Amino acid sequence: MAAEILTVAQMYAADRAAMAAGISGPTLMEAAGRAVARAVRSLSPDGPVPVTILCGPGNNGGDGFVAARHLRAAGWPVRVGLLGEKSALAGDAGWAAAAWAGPVLPATVRLLDGAGIIVDALFGAGLNRPVGGVALDLIMAMAGTGKPIVAVDVPSGINGDDGTVRGGAAPATITVGFFRPKPAHYLYPGRGLCGRVEIADIGIPDAVVNDMDVDILINGPSVWGRALPRRAATDHKYHRGHALVLGGTIMTGAARLAARAALRMGAGLVTVACAPSAHMTYSLSMPSLIVQPIDDAGGFDALLSDTRRNAVLLGPGAGSGPLLRKVTLSALAANRAGVLDADIFTCFAGDLASLRRAGLNGDWIMTPHEGEFRRLFGDLPGSRAERARRAASDSGAILVMKGPDTLIVHPDGRMRINHNAPPCLATAGSGDVLAGMILGLLAQGMGAFDAAAAGVWWHGEAGRRCGAGLIAEDLTEIIPAIRRDILF
Numbered sequence: 234m235a236a237e238i239l240t241v242a243q244m245y246a247a248d249r250a251a252m253a254a255g256i257s258g259p260t261l262m263e264a265a266g267r268a269v270a271r272a273v274r275s276l277s278p279d280g281p282v283p284v285t286i287l288c289g290p291g292n293n294g295g296d297g298f299v300a301a302r303h304l305r306a307a308g309w310p311v312r313v314g315l316l317g318e319k320s321a322l323a324g325d326a327g328w329a330a331a332a333w334a335g336p337v338l339p340a341t342v343r344l345l346d347g348a349g350i351i352v353d354a355l356f357g358a359g360l361n362r363p364v365g366g367v368a369l370d371l372i373m374a375m376a377g378t379g380k381p382i383v384a385v386d387v388p389s390g391i392n393g394d395d396g397t398v399r400g401g402a403a404p405a406t407i408t409v410g411f412f413r414p415k416p417a418h419y420l421y422p423g424r425g426l427c428g429r430v431e432i433a434d435i436g437i438p439d440a441v442v443n444d445m446d447v448d449i450l451i452n453g454p455s456v457w458g459r460a461l462p463r464r465a466a467t468d469h470k471y472h473r474g475h476a477l478v479l480g481g482t483i484m485t486g487a488a489r490l491a492a493r494a495a496l497r498m499g500a501g502l503v504t505v506a507c508a509p510s511a512h513m514t515y516s517l518s519m520p521s522l523i524v525q526p527i528d529d530a531g532g533f534d535a536l537l538s539d540t541r542r543n544a545v546l547l548g549p550g551a552g553s554g555p556l557l558r559k560v561t562l563s564a565l566a567a568n569r570a571g572v573l574d575a576d577i578f579t580c581f582a583g584d585l586a587s588l589r590r591a592g593l594n595g596d597w598i599m600t601p602h603e604g605e606f607r608r609l610f611g612d613l614p615g616s617r618a619e620r621a622r623r624a625a626s627d628s629g630a631i632l633v634m635k636g637p638d639t640l641i642v643h644p645d646g647r648m649r650i651n652h653n654a655p656p657c658l659a660t661a662g663s664g665d666v667l668a669g670m671i672l673g674l675l676a677q678g679m680g681a682f683d684a685a686a687a688g689v690w691w692h693g694e695a696g697r698r699c700g701a702g703l704i705a706e707d708l709t710e711i712i713p714a715i716r717r718d719i720l721f
């Protein structure tokens with residue numbers, strides 16, 4: 234599957250490009266409506282059930298009329314309700330309505346009575362304000378029926394570009410999108426309301442994407458697989474990087490999990506720098522770990538003076554005191570790649586400026602969840618994706634905004650949306666493993682944007698393979714099996 238996600242504006246541009254290439258609007262709409270009818274039929278394999286199709290005043294409604302025609306031709310009982318006047322339908326939607334030979338009723342809540350399946354064709358890409366009035370009543374009534382809903386393009390009321398709900402939206406069983414997915418198919422809350430997303434080929438040539446500046450991708454191995462570090466028979470451990478992790482004194486599990494994850498991802502060596510009192514804890518936890526006691530930030534600087542220590546992880550379990558602050562500022566100044574996580578966001582709450590002044594740049598990755606994000610960046614306006622983009626741009630670093638739809642954002646605005654994380658990943662230590670996984674890739678010289686994206690996907694895949702009941706320790710152990718499947 235192509236990894237591109239197209240914005241609403243890009244989708245309209247793809248439409249226009251297809252038409253310029255000689256594919257007519259009705260041809261596209263015919264294919265779109267046929268795909269919707271197919272989705273409806275898939276919901277009732279035992280045969281026809283009554284279908285109510287609610288059509289809006291634009292081309293989303295046009296797709297609904299085409300679906301109605303195909304279902305009726307296949308012997309399905311169909312009722313069509315239109316929001317607005319049939320005579321007002323223009324362009325392709327007018328064509329589709331004219332080709333529908335059955336009655337067109339006013340769209341009312343009553344039309345839903347007795348429906349076995351509902352098609353939501355009220356609004357798609359053209360939604361331009363919050364839904365209200367009759368449209369909202371219809372959406373709420375659809376949601377209240379409990380019947381399967383097939384949404385055309387997006388559930389009506391969802392903003393295609395950011396997945397936000399504008400007024401209200403009914404949860405679909407299947408959402409049929411066209412040509413390429415939109416952000417709303419992957420971003421919550423839209424993603425949660427789309428049900429199963431099926432992207433139909435409606436005849437738009439793939440090549441139209443080449444002329445577009447597509448900057449949103451579905452995160453997966455096709456995006457970064459070629460950038461993964463490969464092993465050569467002549468490698469020695471220093472070829473594979475030396476990661477440095479600041480270990481805390483009390484919450485030692487965080488750095489231990491991260492260090493183990495970095496080793497499992499292939500880092501040649503991993504050193505944990507910690508207070509002398511914690512030395513034993515780290516040393517006994519893993520024989521393959523190098524443990525260096527440090528008395529203060531100067532001790533960390535001394536470790537950094539060895540340039541072979543090329544990637545740094547700061548934050549997990551580190552405590553948000555002066556040591557973390559000093560170490561972070563000097564690591565940023567030391568021209569390394571690294572990951573900033575966890576206690577960093579408390580330590581530098583509201584103080585992005587200090588991180589920037591110290592040298593934060595695109596070799597660094599920040600991995601906040603929503604609460605941590607707010608601590609560092611404050612209450613930025615806009616959708617989650619807009620806020621993440623703004624934060625990446627303001628910080629100059631790669632931003633990994635963690636959540637069920639983790640966003641990996643480059644300061645230049647490119648964004649990868651992750652979609653493979655199962656709910657069981659929300660467990661203690663899981664974030665520390667993620668930070669360590671990314672660190673392991675950075676140590677091997679992978680670029681920060683790709684390392685962040687690969688780490689996030691790999692972590693999701695590890696969660697999927699371990700399944701319900703996983704603990705963070707399980708994630709590190711399944712890393713090599715995933716590597717084998719990606720690389721061979």
Ligand SMILES: NC(=O)C1=CN([C@@H]2O[C@H](COP(=O)(O)OP(=O)(O)OC[C@H]3O[C@@H](n4cnc5c(N)ncnc54)[C@H](OP(=O)(O)O)[C@@H]3O)[C@@H](O)[C@H]2O)[C@H](O)CC1
Nearest residue numbers: 262290291292293356357358359360361362363364386411
């Ligand atoms: N390549 C493709 O993706 C194809 C997509 N198709 C389908 O076309 C729609 C997009 O069609 P469009 O006509 O541009 O837009 P919509 O049908 O989604 O909506 C526009 C009409 O809805 C009115 N509107 C918008 N928001 C509201 C609201 N909140 N409340 C009430 N009415 C609203 C708008 O009215 P105005 O007053 O603003 O004029 C329009 O009348 C896409 O989603 C696909 O389903 C093609 O079929 C094939 C190619």
Ligand SMILES: [K+]
Nearest residue numbers: 356385387389
């Ligand atoms: K819709």
